[in-house]
Amino acid sequence: MKKVNGHEIISLFEQWSPKRFAEDWDPVGLHIGQLNRPVEKVLITLDVNEKVIDEAISEGANLIIAHHPPIFRPMKYIWTDTPQGRLIEKCIKHDIAVYAAHTNLDVAPGGVNDLLAQCLHLQQVEVMEPTLSDPLYKLAVFCPVDHADNLRAALAHAGAGAIGDYIGCSFSSTGTGRFTPIAGAEPFIGKVGNEEAVSEERIEVVLPGPLKEKVLKAMLASHPYEEPAYDFFVLDQRTEEFGLGRVGKLDNEMTLEEFALFVKKAFDVPAVRVVGELNTRVRKVAVLGGSGSKYIRAAKRKGADVFVTGDMDFHSAQDAEMMDLGIVDPGHHVEKVMIEGVAKKLEDMCNDMSYDVTFIRSAIDTEPFRFIM
Incomplete structure (x- = not known):
């Protein structure tokens, strides 16, 4: 160790x-x-x-x-x-x-809100209030044909080219690269002062934004050229959404009163506060750790029957009641x-x-x- x-x-x-x-x-x-x-x-x-x-x-x-x-x-x-x-x-x-x-930690997959959703045994869980999603980038880099396989492998090892259930995805096309090394250069191919024409591959891979620096370092470390030619393009596609709160479904429908007792037991708290008619049927649940008063509309937009969160203030509780959104407040400390x-x-x-x-x-x-x- x-x-x-x-x-x-x-x-x-x-x-x-x-x-x-x-x-x-x-x-x-x-x-x-x-x-x-x-x-x-x-x-x-x-x-x-x-x-x-x-x-x-x-x-x-x-x-x-x-x-x-x-x-x-x-x-x-x-x-x-x-x-x-x-x-x-x-x-x-x-x-x-x-x-x-x-x-x-609230937003992180597997963090506080996912842990709370697990305690409630929610299924088909999704983000309640998206707060960010990372851009996808495309890297296009040119290198000698004989070194293309090594460079593709290095890019894949750094995480580039992962699409869904596939890894190492890339596209290549061949062409001719031209350059003239000048004084001070240490060219991998050719001589200073001579114009060179080299058979090259253009390698294209996609990558999520957080991996950009890692992939760039891997590319520069593995590329044979002293000054490799490359471009990063921002794509319209985004990676998965991250955000606050979670929404999911219960295994079995229950009344709001039954659900409130279930929440009390699940989070091992001495009491819960409830907003709504106790005989209302509950199936879809929103949950957010901490103070959730300002997220009642996000829970309602997601189609939740009830919102489990802490620190619900009086006026937000009244607003939730008017929009037929049940509230179960087990306290902030369930985090x-x-x-x-x-x-x-x-x-x-x-x-x-x-x-x-x-x-x-x-x-x-x-x-x-x-x-x-």
């Missing part, structure tokens, strides 16, 4: 949940400390409070990955006699780095499903890389509300 530092762990994590998935207002990323240190244990938590920091110290964890950013609003000062300042001070004194993945989900995902990713690191699931209950029944 290989010793690892914080940068390597977060680099893996961001392959799954990249920062570009986050909303513009969301302060995701490293909040406290540094990543350029060896890491043996990582604590996964929904929130960061002083009890969680004490847990990390007790467990010997020197990296915390949290869902909710501990520094959500800009700070002008760090006063260590305040709760937030004391938390930051304790992290620094104990060399604990804190990294936050918030709306990017705690990310603790096990993130830990398991990172364990699998780090095992594949032979990283010697342990992931600890936080046992601290950070739910601020208490229910008196």
